[in-house]
Amino acid sequence: MKSIILVGGKGTRLRPLTYETPKQMLPLVGVPMIEGVCESLAQHGVTDAVLSLGYLPDRFIEAYPENVIAGVRMTYAVEPEPLDTAGAVRFAAKFAQFNETFLVINGDVLTDLDISRLVAFHREHAAQATIALHPVEDPSRFGVVPTGDDGRVTAFVEKPPRGEAPTNLINAGTYVFEPSVLDAIAPTGRVSVERDTFPKLAASRTLFAMADDSYWLDTGTPQAYLKANVDVLNGRKHSGQISNIAERSWCSRDATIDPSARLNNAVVDRDCVVGANVVIEDSVLLAGAVVQAGCEIRSSIIGPEAVIGSYSRLGATCVVGAKEHVAPASELSGDVRLGGV
Structure with a gap:
């Protein structure tokens, strides 16, 4: 299976660390975050991936000049301009000529999600796209995803006001897409998967979601980055190299x-x-x-x-x-x- 890994963001919340280093290249217990992400993908049968690059792309390319990260073959797709999440997926998928079911991963999210189970759920429901969901105490900082009993997404609410979210299940940043999803993304310019693509797919009743309460952490703040390191020190597996x-x-x-x-x-x-x-x-x-x-x-x-x-x-x-x-x-x-x- 193939995957797109989104790593184009500037990591502004982690500055000054990210002025010179993309956040996915920051180490967790000595091993770059991106390597742990790729190890996890490889364990679920991903053989090839596209790194969707925007900010400081040379840091990745120079670190992995043989186009292999943790056993996964890499293609580097460097955005000509910031394209937002859906625009980045569109650009990377077309750059690598994807023509079959593929994964999309946010490269700054650490998770023990059973990706194979997510893919099986996607296929069982004949979905056009499937989102992994994760429960949180305060969903106001995330995209909230209410579903029907069959897992069909009924709405996609991006960052609702505190106390007004229809559920505590949030978009966990791992997706399974059919190639036809690319047709739902405007062909040029910046497009958000959260604000544009997912609401459109939900309206067409082809978007599904699977909830999972496995380990999940968005590493985008100093506090979360510290927690990620401490979690590895206390037993969470990040990389076989540690x-x-x-x-x-x-x-x-x-x-x-x-x-x-x-x-x-x-x-x-x-x-x-x-x-x-x-x-x-x-x-x-x-x-x-x-x-x-x-x-x-x-x-x-x-x-x-x-x-x-x-x-x-x-x-x-x-x-x-x-x-x-x-x-x-x-x-x-x-x-x-x-x-x-």
Whole structure:
């Protein structure tokens, strides 16, 4: 089976980390997010995929020059201009000449969804398109999808006001499409699958949805990115490449960590340096980050080659950009973002 993986967004909520790195290339416990997504697809029989690229496309192409990611053969479709979600699907499918049932995956969503079951549901219902659904406590930030008893979508409500959603089942960002869906997408310009395509298919009664309560996480915010890492440290499978998780922390073999440092739910990537009497908790240090002696880092992300001066205290939720320097004895917490373009 084939898939389109949507990775064209700018990842603005994760800035400054995403000024230089697309969010799907950010690592989870040392392995780029996109690799875990592709491993999951391969486990469900996906052999070929199209990366729908828009923002910083060369970062993907240079990282995987042989056009293979985690065993899945890749085609790179670079949008000539921002096309939104449905426009990106249209462009990628035509670029790769898809002519049979295919998957569409949001590349920044982590899930243990049984994709094979979703495809079987799609075929059993002779659907034109099928959406995976996931229950959430507050659906107001998502596309809400009420269905009939047979799974047929009766409406598609994008980001309803809090307390007014007709269901708590949301669009989980994994779809099965027939090629005929492409005919429902305007041939040019920006088109949203959530606001344009799905409502049109729902009106034609050819859109179905399957609910599933497996693990699901949209990684688009610093808090969610931290949670994704901590979940892997605590047992969620992301990639077969990850090893040597110990005491709910992972340290690259190329990192230098003082024996007096205390780590809990911490990720310390390659070439990092952690000084004496440092405490790192629920945090991620990206490649080459330096945390000097006596620091406390909690619920924060330290970008590549950033330096945290000695005896500084960083609390939830600090995001320090690449190569930024935090002065010694700094105290930072709240929605702190350091670094820009």
